[in-house]
Amino acid sequence: MIPNAFDYVRPASVDDAVAALTEAGDDAKIITGGQSLLPLLRVRLANPSVLVDCGRIDQMRGVSDEGDSLLIGAATTHHEVMHSPLVKEHAGLLAAATATVADPQIRHRGTFGGSLAHADPAGDLPTVALALDCVMVAAGPNGRREIPASQFFIDYFTPALEWDEVLVAVRVPKLGADAGWGFHYEKFHRTAQSWAMVGVAAAVRRSNGSIAEARIGLTNMGPTPLRAPATEAALAGAAATVDAVAQAAAQAAQGTSPTSELHAQADYREHLARVLTKRAVIAAGGIG
Amino acid sequence: MIVEGQIHGGLAQGIAQALWEGAAYDEDGNLITASLADYLLPTAMDVPEYVTARTVTPSTTNALGTKGVGEAGTIASTPAVVNAVVDAVRHLGVQDVPMPCTPQTVWRALQAASTRNQGGAA
Numbered sequence: 396m397i398p399n400a401f402d403y404v405r406p407a408s409v410d411d412a413v414a415a416l417t418e419a420g421d422d423a424k425i426i427t428g429g430q431s432l433l434p435l436l437r438v439r440l441a442n443p444s445v446l447v448d449c450g451r452i453d454q455m456r457g458v459s460d461e462g463d464s465l466l467i468g469a470a471t472t473h474h475e476v477m478h479s480p481l482v483k484e485h486a487g488l489l490a491a492a493t494a495t496v497a498d499p500q501i502r503h504r505g506t507f508g509g510s511l512a513h514a515d516p517a518g519d520l521p522t523v524a525l526a527l528d529c530v531m532v533a534a535g536p537n538g539r540r541e542i543p544a545s546q547f548f549i550d551y552f553t554p555a556l557e558w559d560e561v562l563v564a565v566r567v568p569k570l571g572a573d574a575g576w577g578f579h580y581e582k583f584h585r586t587a588q589s590w591a592m593v594g595v596a597a598a599v600r601r602s603n604g605s606i607a608e609a610r611i612g613l614t615n616m617g618p619t620p621l622r623a624p625a626t627e628a629a630l631a632g633a634a635a636t637v638d639a640v641a642q643a644a645a646q647a648a649q650g651t652s653p654t655s656e657l658h659a660q661a662d663y664r665e666h667l668a669r670v671l672t673k674r675a676v677i678a679a680g681g682i683g
Numbered sequence: 684m685i686v687e688g689q690i691h692g693g694l695a696q697g698i699a700q701a702l703w704e705g706a707a708y709d710e711d712g713n714l715i716t717a718s719l720a721d722y723l724l725p726t727a728m729d730v731p732e733y734v735t736a737r738t739v740t741p742s743t744t745n746a747l748g749t750k751g752v753g754e755a756g757t758i759a760s761t762p763a764v765v766n767a768v769v770d771a772v773r774h775l776g777v778q779d780v781p782m783p784c785t786p787q788t789v790w791r792a793l794q795a796a797s798t799r800n801q802g803g804a805a
Contacts, residue, residue: 585785586703587728589720657707657715658723663787 398436405448409534412449412561417536419445421558426450427470430497430505431513450506455563458482465567466532469508474499476507485569488578488598492523495582508562511547514554514619517590519582521548522620526596526612529567535560548619575600575607579678581671582614585658591615592659593667595647597675599630606633606680609643616651616668625649626672637683644673686752687735693756695730700757701764703729705783776800 404419406412416423424443426432427450435441449455455470458479465481476482477493496502496510496519510520511531524531524544531542533556547555556562570576582594594614600607609630611623629643648665655661677683703723707716716722741748761782768784769777776796780789 583786585723587726589723657721658785659787663790666790 396437399439399442401436401443402445403448404445405451407452409452409454409561409563412447412452413534413536413559415445415447416559416561419447423447423558425512425561427455427506427509428472428504430501431509431515449561455508455561460485461566464530464569467507467565467567469512469562469564470506471508473502473505473507473510477502482567485571486527486567487572487576488527488570488580488596489520489523489567491578492519492580492582492594492596495519495580498588508565511565512554512556512562514548514552515590516548516551516618516620517615518620519580519591519594519596519614522594522596522612522614523580524565524567525620525622526598526610527567527570528610529565531555531562532564532566533557533560534563539563541566545622551618570598570600575602577601577679577681579675581675581678583667583671593653593664593671595668595671595675597672597679599676599680601635601680604635606630606635606639609676609680611647611672611676613647613651613668613672616648616653616664618652621651623647623649623651623668623672626676630676635680635682637677640676640680640682641673644669644676647672686737689752690735690737690756691733693752693754693758694733694760695725695756697757697760698730698764699725701761701768701782701784703783703785705785772796 404415406415422443423445424432424441426446426448432441450470452470455468457468457471458481459466460481465485467476473493473496477490482490507520510518511524514521529544531547533540533542535557536559542555549555577599578597580594580596582591584591591614593616596612598610609627611626613621613623625646626643629646633639633643648668651665651668653661653664703725705716706714709715742750765782765784768780768789772789772793775793776799777792780792
């Protein structure tokens, strides 16, 4: 499996990367860790004329504290994200979900921004970004703009990025344990390290013995990651009991449109979404 | 060491047949499990640890007394695992689960049993 021929450029800055994209035209592709793009190149499902390698742009790497949020460079590897003390303290859900991504070799190469820009509905991190209300920072010829996660995932493998834009960083709002937040990412897969058949990201804030607020993200329940608004509404102010959580989780598949395939037909995926949401909320809220 | 390795591999193959491996075709006869993303195999992380024991009974039909060992683990592990799956849900009215016993297949068997039970009560 050998890719079609392509040119390769490795810009040293974000500005150079945008310039390289502008020059190359709309069939260029950005590569960082290559963990999603290279398999597509090898089977020639992707045939870009130019690869713009953003994996070594220092400005696009690392985690910084911005007060109310963390700013994570798009080319920061999964390994760096899950071991960042800042991420562990202020974005426990992201640390936990990143630890479930594939295997250590892939986590050392693959990047946070790469998996968001790839926008695979079976990916774990788009769901986390949606559940945490992250904001994507994109750079293009006309400067930078910010795109909320709720508007970033448009369709299968389709992020809200123009062909001449680079996802440079992700703003992750802080939801820390000190404010009463607990987290869990519940992933159901057929073999270790395979993609999620369905996954559920839960962030739950407890207050005075009840559930004050919950955010639920669903992996692989439609063409994009989804929230579970009916469940979130039912959990707001609910008693912190297994029964109350089960009742709310029974609505987790509402408004979803999962695909059917051999190992997971749509009705089974809906069943999984309900069961996994219940488990995720119970674990996130320390309930029961 | 070789015998132990053969048994472990054979067990993994037999368990895989019970829980993961299955060739499927669409209605036009196309194989839809043509890649290892669709035709599932367990990795070392998906199978349990094994405790094995053996007896030694030399063959009388050859001078070395040797026997094949490769498929010893395979042959018995498939029915053992499928029977265990069926036994785990028998009290819910399930009488059979087709191979491979995937989560979805077991769920469908439970749904069917639940429908039958309700039908019987009505």
